[in-house]
Amino acid sequence: MTRVEAEHRFGVPLRDGFDYITDLGRWPEYWPGLVRVEPGSQWREPGDQTRIVIRLLRHEVPLELTLRRVEPYRVVEYTSVQADLPPVHHERHWTEAGDGFDYRLVVEYEPRRGLRGPYERVLLRWAIARALRQTIANLEEKLSGHPVA
Numbered sequence: 001m002t003r004v005e006a007e008h009r010f011g012v013p014l015r016d017g018f019d020y021i022t023d024l025g026r027w028p029e030y031w032p033g034l035v036r037v038e039p040g041s042q043w044r045e046p047g048d049q050t051r052i053v054i055r056l057l058r059h060e061v062p063l064e065l066t067l068r069r070v071e072p073y074r075v076v077e078y079t080s081v082q083a084d085l086p087p088v089h090h091e092r093h094w095t096e097a098g099d100g101f102d103y104r105l106v107v108e109y110e111p112r113r114g115l116r117g118p119y120e121r122v123l124l125r126w127a128i129a130r131a132l133r134q135t136i137a138n139l140e141e142k143l144s145g146h147p148v149a
Helices: 013-023 024-030 114-144
Strands: 002-010 033-036 049-056 058-069 075-082 088-097 099-107
Touching: 002 114, 013 024, 013 099, 024 033, 024 075, 024 114, 033 099, 099 114
Parallel strands: none
Antiparallel strands: 002 099, 033 049, 049 058, 058 075, 075 088, 088 099
């Protein structure tokens, strides 16, 4: 299993950060490479599905996300399925930290065997790590010193 993690402390109240990050309508503001959220997407309760298109390694890639677990203001888990890539498990964790919150992003996937394996172990891992770093940078820009409501 390949696991990629990133963590950052934000200086806004946990509830404001959680509500902003989990608001499907806000995703285009901070999600790196997000081309669009497809109409009819839902993102509130386990079982909800969202279809998005992202730019990954210079290609537009449609993803289908399925929300698996939601503990408001603590944890969100979902899976993503996309053509030509292995299924991916995502976790987002929020922890109160003084006047702000710590935000931890986790992505896990199993590289496939064969010719795709080295690509998925190296390039895909690099692309995911880069996307997580950019997500944090984008969120820092959006959340720092600006009202999120």
